[in-house]
Amino acid sequence: MNPRVLAIPGSLIRQVAARKRPDSVDLGLGEPTLLPSSAHFEYAMRHALVRGVKYAPNAGIPELRDAIARHYGYAGMNVRDNVCITAGSQEAMYVTLMTLLDPERDELLVVEPAFPSYVKMAALDGVACRSVTMSPGDGFAFDAERILAGVGDATRAIVICSPCNPTARVLARDQAERLVLGLERRRGAPVWLIHDEIYRELTFVDDAAYLAQRYPYTVVTNSVSKSNALTGLRLGWILGPQTFVEQAIKAHAWVTSCTDTFAQHVALHVFSTPGGLREHAGWYAQQRADVVAALDECGLPYAPVEGSFYACVRLPEGTKSLDASNDLIERHDVVAIPGMAFGGALEGWLRLSWVAPFDRVREGVKRISQYANALS
Amino acid sequence: MNPRVLAIPGSLIRQVAARKRPDSVDLGLGEPTLLPSSAHFEYAMRHALVRGVKYAPNAGIPELRDAIARHYGYAGMNVRDNVCITAGSQEAMYVTLMTLLDPERDELLVVEPAFPSYVKMAALDGVACRSVTMSPGDGFAFDAERILAGVGDATRAIVICSPCNPTARVLARDQAERLVLGLERRRGAPVWLIHDEIYRELTFVDDAAYLAQRYPYTVVTNSVSKSNALTGLRLGWILGPQTFVEQAIKAHAWVTSCTDTFAQHVALHVFSTPGGLREHAGWYAQQRADVVAALDECGLPYAPVEGSFYACVRLPEGTKSLDASNDLIERHDVVAIPGMAFGGALEGWLRLSWVAPFDRVREGVKRISQYANALS
Numbered sequence: 001m002n003p004r005v006l007a008i009p010g011s012l013i014r015q016v017a018a019r020k021r022p023d024s025v026d027l028g029l030g031e032p033t034l035l036p037s038s039a040h041f042e043y044a045m046r047h048a049l050v051r052g053v054k055y056a057p058n059a060g061i062p063e064l065r066d067a068i069a070r071h072y073g074y075a076g077m078n079v080r081d082n083v084c085i086t087a088g089s090q091e092a093m094y095v096t097l098m099t100l101l102d103p104e105r106d107e108l109l110v111v112e113p114a115f116p117s118y119v120k121m122a123a124l125d126g127v128a129c130r131s132v133t134m135s136p137g138d139g140f141a142f143d144a145e146r147i148l149a150g151v152g153d154a155t156r157a158i159v160i161c162s163p164c165n166p167t168a169r170v171l172a173r174d175q176a177e178r179l180v181l182g183l184e185r186r187r188g189a190p191v192w193l194i195h196d197e198i199y200r201e202l203t204f205v206d207d208a209a210y211l212a213q214r215y216p217y218t219v220v221t222n223s224v225s226k227s228n229a230l231t232g233l234r235l236g237w238i239l240g241p242q243t244f245v246e247q248a249i250k251a252h253a254w255v256t257s258c259t260d261t262f263a264q265h266v267a268l269h270v271f272s273t274p275g276g277l278r279e280h281a282g283w284y285a286q287q288r289a290d291v292v293a294a295l296d297e298c299g300l301p302y303a304p305v306e307g308s309f310y311a312c313v314r315l316p317e318g319t320k321s322l323d324a325s326n327d328l329i330e331r332h333d334v335v336a337i338p339g340m341a342f343g344g345a346l347e348g349w350l351r352l353s354w355v356a357p358f359d360r361v362r363e364g365v366k367r368i369s370q371y372a373n374a375l376s
Numbered sequence: 377m378n379p380r381v382l383a384i385p386g387s388l389i390r391q392v393a394a395r396k397r398p399d400s401v402d403l404g405l406g407e408p409t410l411l412p413s414s415a416h417f418e419y420a421m422r423h424a425l426v427r428g429v430k431y432a433p434n435a436g437i438p439e440l441r442d443a444i445a446r447h448y449g450y451a452g453m454n455v456r457d458n459v460c461i462t463a464g465s466q467e468a469m470y471v472t473l474m475t476l477l478d479p480e481r482d483e484l485l486v487v488e489p490a491f492p493s494y495v496k497m498a499a500l501d502g503v504a505c506r507s508v509t510m511s512p513g514d515g516f517a518f519d520a521e522r523i524l525a526g527v528g529d530a531t532r533a534i535v536i537c538s539p540c541n542p543t544a545r546v547l548a549r550d551q552a553e554r555l556v557l558g559l560e561r562r563r564g565a566p567v568w569l570i571h572d573e574i575y576r577e578l579t580f581v582d583d584a585a586y587l588a589q590r591y592p593y594t595v596v597t598n599s600v601s602k603s604n605a606l607t608g609l610r611l612g613w614i615l616g617p618q619t620f621v622e623q624a625i626k627a628h629a630w631v632t633s634c635t636d637t638f639a640q641h642v643a644l645h646v647f648s649t650p651g652g653l654r655e656h657a658g659w660y661a662q663q664r665a666d667v668v669a670a671l672d673e674c675g676l677p678y679a680p681v682e683g684s685f686y687a688c689v690r691l692p693e694g695t696k697s698l699d700a701s702n703d704l705i706e707r708h709d710v711v712a713i714p715g716m717a718f719g720g721a722l723e724g725w726l727r728l729s730w731v732a733p734f735d736r737v738r739e740g741v742k743r744i745s746q747y748a749n750a751l752s
Contacts, residue, residue: 001623005475008626014434035428041638045421052411053608058390087463087610090633099381103502120630126479126502232429232637234463247377250384254496257466260636261608262417 004124011116012341016325020335025364027352028335030165030310032229034280034355039273040228044265053261058253059245060085060237061264067271068237074212074220081242084249085259085267089198089236092221093159094121095255096238099248100157100192100219101127107154111147113140113312113339113346115165115196128154133345139303140167140312140345144178151183157192162209163199163307166342166351170306176209183215190217199308201227201277202284208307212239219244224267226309227277235263284309287361291354294362298369303349311352312339313368316376321347324371332367380500387492388717392701396711401740403728404711406541406686408605410656410731415649416604420641429637434629435621436461436613437640443647444613450588450596457618460625461635461643465574465612468597469535470497471631472614475624476533476568476595477503483530487523489516489688489715489722491541491572504530509721515679516543516688516721520554527559533568538585539575539683542718542727546682552585559591566593574612575684577603577653578660584683588615595620600643602685603653611639660685663737667730670738674745679725687728688715689744692752697723700747708743 017028059065065083072078086092097118101108103126110118110131122129132150134140142162151158162171183191195211197220212218223236238248270276288305295302301314315324321338328334328350337353339346350368354361393404435441441459448454462468473494477484479502486494486507498505508526510516518538527534538547559567571587573596588594599612614624646652664681671678677690691700697714704710704726713729715722726744730737 001620002475002478002627003480005623005627008630010626011434011629029431031431036424038425041421041424045417048412048417049414053606055405055407055607058387087467087632087636091463091631094631098500099378102378104379117630124474124627124630230429231431232634234632234634234636244377247381250386251378251381251500253387254384254493254500255467255470255631256463256610258608258610260463260610260639262638263636 008120013337016337019329025334025360026356027364028337030353031231032355034229036229037279040266040269043269044262047265048262056258056261056264058258059249060259064264064268071271076216077239077241082239082245084238084245084252085264086236086252087256087259088234089221089223091256092236092238095248095252096194096219096221097121098125099251103127106156109150109155109158111160112343113167118159140169142169142171142175144175147179148182155191157194159194161196163203165308166310167303167312168305168308168310170203170205171209173207173209176211180215192217194219197222198226201281202309203307204288205306224270228270233263235267290358291361294365298365300369309353309355312349314349316372319375321350328371332371334364334367384496389713392713395705401710401736402732403740404713406729407607408731410605412605413655416642416645419645420638423641424638432634432637432640434634435625436635440640440644447647452592453615453617458615458621460614460621460628461640462612462628463632463635464610465597465599467632468612468614471624471628472570472595472597473497474501475627479503482532483528485526485531485534487536488719489543490718494535516545518545518547518551520551523555524558531567533570535570537572539579541684542686543679543688544681544684544686546579546581547585549583549585552587556591568593570595573598574602577657578685579683580664581682600646604646609639611643666734667737670741674741676745685729685731688725690725692748695751697726704747708747710740710743
């Protein structure tokens with residue numbers, strides 16, 4: 001068998017999340033608890049009953065590609081040819097990395113703390129990877145100088161998730177500007193930016209940067225998973241310059257052929273409904289305000305919650321995050337993901353997902369705070 | 377960008393199929409024209425409206441994995457742990473090749489004529505590929521001695537599609553027995569067999585071989601696409617020994633994470649319905665009988681139609697299949713796929729897909745026969 005596959009460890013996040021008991025306070029898995037709007041499914045169902053579910057074109061249903069390109073309206077990537085529909089943002093990222101990077105010579109730079117998938121996807125394709133770590137002292141704020149300092153001669157792409165899973169930080173416009181200027185000043189082949197925008201609709205600050213608005217060598221990945229509580233639908237997309245997207249479509253065509261036609265019609269209805277992508281945004285804004293108030297009240301140190309539905313809390317000095325996660329599950333019936341699952345930079349922290357009903361989140365935060373107080 | 381992606385040519389099959397005009401007789405794309413049963417969708421819809429569409433486990437919904445393992449009942453692969461649900465049989469094959477083969481040293485053997493995806497997927501992962509060709513004089517019947525003669529020192533897996541796209545031949549039990557004996561006699565690491573069973577429910581002979589029944593180093597890929605007219609649903613699976621499947625699940629987890637939960641419920645209803653996988657089998661058996669009669673009547677030479685919904689017809693000596701395909705589209709308004717799209721072995725032949733209403737198929741066969749007669 002392929003040693004690259006044999007070498008992949010299982011997902012620590014899923015292993016921790018799987019230890020949940022029926023009564024546990026679940027601050028583990030990053031999945032909305034809201035229900036999606038039934039109207040989106042009813043639209044897709046009407047289509048399926050009349051027309052069946054035929055193969056879509058490799059790149060996706062033209063109307064959906066149009067709708068996505070128009071909705072974001074990024075300069076130079078606002079028409080159909082700039083979009084490829086994929087099996088969730090996971091395949092979008094997998095195909096993007098495979099298409100952009102030559103395993104023989106290119107290197108991917110991952111801005112950490114980061115969701116572990118980027119590094120594992122690169123490993124699967126034999127692509128070298130390096131990481132650059134944002135500062136814990138600064139609550140992991142995205143810092144252009146630090147990122148630029150991490151760029152090596154072989155670096156051909158940088159992956160940034162903003163709003164960030166796990167840190168909940170958002171790349172600010174001034175930092176994005178500095179990052180882009182720094183990249184533009186470099187000689188040689190351009191360094192691509194891959195902006196994982198999956199938490200875009202859960203942004204709670206005013207100065208969020210969208211790299212595709214500013215830098216032509218940007219590829220965006222996204223999906224309806226988090227915005228519309230459609231995680232299980234596996235409907236994502238790649239947005240990028242046409243020269244890149246036409247290559248990505250070929251890779252996508254041999255990995256999964258095309259994306260579920262039923263799911264594409266669900267997404268088409270989301271994009272055709274005014275405010276469709278924002279239908280849960282109000283709920284998240286309120287929940288975020290309540291969660292931040294609860295964190296302030298209990299005194300747990302945390303990184304600013306600027307976006308996504310996570311919050312990272314700092315454990316007392318010297319506490320191993322995996323030990324804390326184990327203790328919390330076994331003795332306090334709270335599931336929280338140990339920071340070390342997201343790279344060494346988040347060791348000593350826990351990632352809390354705050355998608356449960358607020359009284360449950362508050363109860364979980366209270367138990368973690370009591371646990372932390374007892375340690376220090 | 378990745379030179380392996382840049383090197384991939386577009387799909388000739390899709391290019392030819394795209395030239396179809398509204399009135400064309402379409403014997404091109406391999407997609408059922410029947411509609412799927414609405415009951416399968418209504419079941420999935422009820423689930424989605426009540427429970428939403430949450431992430432499924434990476435390997436798939438346990439009940440669906442159970443149902444698939446039980447349905448086929450292959451010895452040593454008849455429980456949940458032998459199944460991984462994928463985004464169609466395309467991802468099933470992609471993940472299987474990636475998991476089985478070490479790009480540094482292993483080689484894939486493709487039994488041709490074959491659908492072009494196997495070779496292109498291997499190229500994408502940097503895996504070396506060789507092919508072994510069945511004999512045109514024998515109507516491309518699967519021949520164990522020929523296949524065994526193609527096995528090299530580095531060959532670690534052989535991919536066989538039976539019933540075959542494009543040839544419509546079915547691997548017979550005596551040939552399968554000889555193939556397996558030949559592989560078992562070899563020294564060193566086992567050579568895996570990958571049996572692409574996507575046309576399994578469209579088998580029109582009694583002695584079809586199922587390699588997983590006889591050889592423990594078999595991986596099966598399949599989907600509900602062809603059996604239930606659900607091509608656009610992208611719901612497939614891998615069936616194999618547990619030691620293999622647990623590795624394949626890890627690769628799948630980083631390529632697409634998990635498969636569409638809605639689609640998995642559609643498939644669960646198919647497998648829970650007695651005869652659910654065979655609901656279109658009667659239609660295909662009748663259509664096949666009618667198509668064979670039409671081919672016999674018009675005098676076009678063809679390879680025996682033992683399975684799938686294709687028929688391969690031989691053009692007059694010296695005719696290039698791409699020229700014939702172009703002529704037929706432009707002058708006779710018939711879409712047929714040139715044999716050379718499936719490797720050199722099928723040059724001089726056309727692949728006809730006979731999923732259209734029978735009067736259209738008969739009309740197409742008549743026009744091709746007239747065209748061929750005018751050439752010879």
